[in-house]
Amino acid sequence: MINSKNDEMNRAATGHSEKRGQTVSVEGVSKVYQTAGGPLKAIERTSFKIEPGEFVSVLGPSGCGKTTFLMVISGLIPCTEGYVMIGDRKVEKPYTDLGFVFQRDILMEWRTVLSNVMLPVEIKKLKPVEKYQERAHELLEMAGLSGFENSLPCELSGGMRQRVSICRALVSDPPILLMDEPFGALDALTREQMNDDLLKIWSKSHSMVLFITHNISEAVYLSDKIIVMSKRPGRILETLDLSDLPRPRNMTTKEFPAFNRHINKIRHIFVNQGILSGGEEETGYVDKLS
Amino acid sequence: MALPLTALEKTNDQKPGPSTHLGARVKKYIANQWMALASFIGVILIWEIYVRLAKVPAYVLPAPSVILQAMIEESPELLKHSWYTLYEVILGFLIGGAIGIPLAILIVYSKFAEKTIYAFLVASQAIPKVALAPLLIAWFSYGMTPKIVITTLMCFFPIVVNTVVGLNSTPSEMLYLARSLGASGFETFWKFRFPHGLPSIFAGLKVATSLAVVGAVVGEYVAGVNGLGYVQMIRAAFVRTTSVFAILMYLSILGIVLFNLISYIEKRVIRWDPKQQFERAQE
Numbered sequence: 001m002i003n004s005k006n007d008e009m010n011r012a013a014t015g016h017s018e019k020r021g022q023t024v025s026v027e028g029v030s031k032v033y034q035t036a037g038g039p040l041k042a043i044e045r046t047s048f049k050i051e052p053g054e055f056v057s058v059l060g061p062s063g064c065g066k067t068t069f070l071m072v073i074s075g076l077i078p079c080t081e082g083y084v085m086i087g088d089r090k091v092e093k094p095y096t097d098l099g100f101v102f103q104r105d106i107l108m109e110w111r112t113v114l115s116n117v118m119l120p121v122e123i124k125k126l127k128p129v130e131k132y133q134e135r136a137h138e139l140l141e142m143a144g145l146s147g148f149e150n151s152l153p154c155e156l157s158g159g160m161r162q163r164v165s166i167c168r169a170l171v172s173d174p175p176i177l178l179m180d181e182p183f184g185a186l187d188a189l190t191r192e193q194m195n196d197d198l199l200k201i202w203s204k205s206h207s208m209v210l211f212i213t214h215n216i217s218e219a220v221y222l223s224d225k226i227i228v229m230s231k232r233p234g235r236i237l238e239t240l241d242l243s244d245l246p247r248p249r250n251m252t253t254k255e256f257p258a259f260n261r262h263i264n265k266i267r268h269i270f271v272n273q274g275i276l277s278g279g280e281e282e283t284g285y286v287d288k289l290s
Numbered sequence: 291m292a293l294p295l296t297a298l299e300k301t302n303d304q305k306p307g308p309s310t311h312l313g314a315r316v317k318k319y320i321a322n323q324w325m326a327l328a329s330f331i332g333v334i335l336i337w338e339i340y341v342r343l344a345k346v347p348a349y350v351l352p353a354p355s356v357i358l359q360a361m362i363e364e365s366p367e368l369l370k371h372s373w374y375t376l377y378e379v380i381l382g383f384l385i386g387g388a389i390g391i392p393l394a395i396l397i398v399y400s401k402f403a404e405k406t407i408y409a410f411l412v413a414s415q416a417i418p419k420v421a422l423a424p425l426l427i428a429w430f431s432y433g434m435t436p437k438i439v440i441t442t443l444m445c446f447f448p449i450v451v452n453t454v455v456g457l458n459s460t461p462s463e464m465l466y467l468a469r470s471l472g473a474s475g476f477e478t479f480w481k482f483r484f485p486h487g488l489p490s491i492f493a494g495l496k497v498a499t500s501l502a503v504v505g506a507v508v509g510e511y512v513a514g515v516n517g518l519g520y521v522q523m524i525r526a527a528f529v530r531t532t533s534v535f536a537i538l539m540y541l542s543i544l545g546i547v548l549f550n551l552i553s554y555i556e557k558r559v560i561r562w563d564p565k566q567q568f569e570r571a572q573e
Contacts (some may be wrong), residue, residue, distance in 0.1 A: 096472035109562035154563040
C-alpha cells in the first residue's frame with residue numbers, strides 16, 4: 001500500500017516512461033460461487049500473463065466469468081483456487097494502484113464532473129493536488145468535456161458520463177486499467193466514437209489495459225492480444241496475437257484483410273463451441289472457414 | 291486537442307436557472323400550480339355558497355369566510371398556543387432525527403442490530419402510538435415532556451426506515467469502486483453511502499414532519515394545559531365549531547410550513563436528480 005502510493009507520487013513528479021508498470025500473471029485461477037442453487041463454477045483453472053503496456057481484451061459470451069476475472073485480479077473478491085501476481089506481489093486484498101471502469105459509469109450524482117474525476121486523488125490522498133487537478137483538466141479536455149467541469153452528471157448524456165468515469169480511472173495515472181464492458185450500455189455510434197477516444201487517451205498513458213467485452217470487432221480494433229473464453233465455466237479457448245494490425249488504429253485498420261481475418265477466426269471459434277450457430281447450414285459457412 | 295462532441299450527445303439544457311425576481315417566481319408558481327389553486331378555490335367557493343344557501347348553522351359547519359374571520363379575531367390567543375405546539379413539534383422532530391439517523395446507521399452496519407433492534411422496531415409498529423399517551427402522562431406527568439416524547443415516537447419510525455433503505459441502496463459497483471480506491475470504512479460511508487442515501491433520508495424526514503404535528507396534538511388532547519390541541523378540545527366541548535375549524539387551519543398551516551421548510555433544505559442539499567439516480571441504481 002505504502003509502496004504503491006510512493007510509486008504514484010513519483011509518477012506524478014517525474015512524468016512516466018513508456019511501458020511502465022508490472023506484469024500481471026493469473027496462475028491456475030478458479031472461482032466457485034456458492035449460490036442458492038448449489039455451487040456455480042464461474043472460472044475453471046485459468047492462467048495467463050499480461051505484460052506492461054499491453055492492451056488485452058477478454059472476449060466471451062455473457063455469463064462466462066469475464067467480470068469475475070477483473071474482480072479476482074483487482075483483489076475485490078478472492079479466488080477459490082490459484083493466485084494472481086502483480087509484479088512480485090500476490091494479490092490478497094483490494095489492489096489500489098489501478099483504475100477501474102464499470103459497465104455503468106457509477107458517477108457520484110452529488111459531485112461535479114471535476115470533483116468526480118478527482119475522487120481517487122482525494123481518497124488516495126495523492127499530493128500535490130494541483131498537479132492532479134491539472135491532469136484532470138487535461139484528461140477532460142482529451143475526452144471532449146472541457147467546459148463541463150462544473151456540471152453535474154445528471155446534465156450529461158450516457159456517453160459523456162462514461163467518458164467522465166474513464167477520466168476518473170486515469171487521473172491517478174495507474175499502470176493498470178481494468179474495464180468491464182465499459183461501452184456495453186451505449187448505442188452503436190457512440191460506442192465507435194468511444195473506442196477511438198479510448199485509444200487516443202490510452203496512447204498517451206501507456207498503461208496496461210484489461211478490457212472485457214462481448215463485441216468481437218471492438219476487441220479486434222482495440223487490442224494487442226485477445227483472450228477468447230468459453231461458456232461457463234470460463235476457460236481460455238485461444239489467445240490471439242494482433243500485432244499484425246499496426247498502431248495507431250483508425251478507420252483504415254478496419255479495411256485491412258487481417259482485421260476481418262481475426263474477426264472471422266474468432267467467429268469460427270464460437271461456432272465450433274456452439275456459442276454461435278454460424279447461420280443457415282446450406283451456406284457452408286463453417287466448412288469454408290475450416 | 292479537444293475532440294468535438296458528437297451530434298448524438300446533447301446536454302440537458304432544461305435545468306431552470308434560479309430566478310431572483312420575486313414577481314417572476316410568483317408568476318412561475320402560479321403557472322405550475324394553477325390547477326391545484328383553481329380546484330382549491332373552487333372547493334372553498336362551493337362550501338361558502340352551500341352553507342349560505344342551505345342556511346347550515348355555524349355550530350355544524352361554518353362558512354369559510356366565518357372561519358377566516360375567527361382565525362383573525364382569535365389570533366392573539368391562537369398564536370400564543372401555536373408557539374407551544376410548534377416548540378413540541380420541532381423538538382420532538384429534532385430528537386427523533388437525532389436518535390433515528392444514528393440508529394439507522396447502526397442497523398445498516400451491524401447484523402446484530404438489524405436482527406434485534408430493527409426487528410423489534412418493525413414489530414413495535416403494531417402498537418398504536420396514540421394509545422401510549424396515557425402511559426406517557428403517567429411516566430412524565432403533565433407539561434411538555436410527554437408531548438415531546440410522543441412526537442419523537444411518531445417521527446422516529448419513518449426516519450429510521452427511510453435512512454436504512456437509503457443507506458442500503460448503494461449500488462454494489464459503487465462499493466467495489468470505493469474498495470478498489472482503498473477507501474476506509476468511514477470514507478465509504480461519508481463519501482459514498484450517505485450522500486447516495488440522502489434522497490431517501492429526506493423522504494423519511496418529510497413524512498416525519500406531518501406525523502410530528504399529529505403526535506404533539508394527541509399529546510395535548512390527552513394532557514394539555516397549553517397548545518392548539520388543548521384549545522381545540524376545550525372549544526369542541528363548548529361546541530364552538532367555528533373556533534375548532536380556525537384551530538384546524540392553524541394546525542394545517544403549521545404542518546405545511548414545516549413540510550416546505552424540509553423541502554427547501556432538501557432542494558438546497560440535493561442538487562442532482564434523484565429520479566435518475568434511482569433509475570440507474572435499479573438497472
